[in-house]
Amino acid sequence: MLNxxxxxxxxxxxxxxxxxxxxxxxxxxxxxxxxNWKGVTFETLGEGTAEVEAGTGDLLLTPTGNSFSVHVNxxxxxxxxxxxxxxxxxxxxxxxxxxxxxxxxxxxIAVQDESEPGAPRAAAGSLFGxxxxxxxxxxxxxxxxxxxxxSFFEDPSAxxxxxxxxxxxxxxxxYYGFDGEQRSSDIFKDQGIDFDFNDVYLRARGSxxxxxxxxxxxxxxxxxxxxxxxxxxxxxAMLSLGSALLLLFRRGRRNHS
Numbered sequence: 001m002l003n004x005x006x007x008x009x010x011x012x013x014x015x016x017x018x019x020x021x022x023x024x025x026x027x028x029x030x031x032x033x034x035x036n037w038k039g040v041t042f043e044t045l046g047e048g049t050a051e052v053e054a055g056t057g058d059l060l061l062t063p064t065g066n067s068f069s070v071h072v073n074x075x076x077x078x079x080x081x082x083x084x085x086x087x088x089x090x091x092x093x094x095x096x097x098x099x100x101x102x103x104x105x106x107x108x109i110a111v112q113d114e115s116e117p118g119a120p121r122a123a124a125g126s127l128f129g130x131x132x133x134x135x136x137x138x139x140x141x142x143x144x145x146x147x148x149x150x151s152f153f154e155d156p157s158a159x160x161x162x163x164x165x166x167x168x169x170x171x172x173x174x175y176y177g178f179d180g181e182q183r184s185s186d187i188f189k190d191q192g193i194d195f196d197f198n199d200v201y202l203r204a205r206g207s208x209x210x211x212x213x214x215x216x217x218x219x220x221x222x223x224x225x226x227x228x229x230x231x232x233x234x235x236x237a238m239l240s241l242g243s244a245l246l247l248l249f250r251r252g253r254r255n256h257s
């Protein structure tokens with residue numbers, strides 16, 4: 001289990017407890033509708049409207065209740081048969097969205113395999129007052145709280161664009177990508193859970209009356225981890241800078257000798 005930053009521990013623990021039940025949201029108060037976006041046939045869940053904006057092609061979710069999302073069961077068009085994204089055991093989904101930066105508004109993408117015992121789920125987005133949160137969970141009932149692993153944590157939530165990448169390698173390793181930074185998790189791999197990308201949700205919660213903008217959505221069956229640049233510790237960075245300046249100084253002296 002990853003350590004949760006202390007300043008967010010209470011907030012995330014409370015919010016996570018509320019979010020851990022299976023991703024089934026009632027649409028009785030608002031009839032579901034179909035929206036086609038980026039080659040995917042989504043169905044709305046909850047109270048609100050979804051539309052593709054003319055001109056930009058962005059997906060706009062406007063909740064009228066506390067929880068609203070669009071969902072597809074098996075990319076790209078629904079159904080119950082296997083999705084091609086799982087054919088090679090290397091599925092990926094990439095989504096871009098605009099974080100409103102408004103306190104209490106939660107925006108994320110969630111992927112769940114309801115066919116696997118424990119209904120494993122991975123999600124990432126601007127949640128719990130932070131700009132970047134990713135988590136994975138599995139189990140039934142109260143055990144999901146114990147079987148939850150968090151990653152990232154950037155604060156505070158701000159009005160900026162984000163890009164999320166969720167992917168899995170054939171050995172079962174789960175990867176989160178957030179604005180070019182990538183981290184991995186063995187939470188499912190260690191438990192022998194075969195996590196397929198089945199149910200996919202784009203969610204907006206706590207944002208009644210606002211419009212949430214998703215700008216891109218892509219998916220495929222050939223995920224491969226990106227080689228990410230590792231930030232140098234400050235001392236090493238200063239050493240590298242000092243070495244570069246010394247080299248320039250020596251070259252300058254030779255040029256003037």
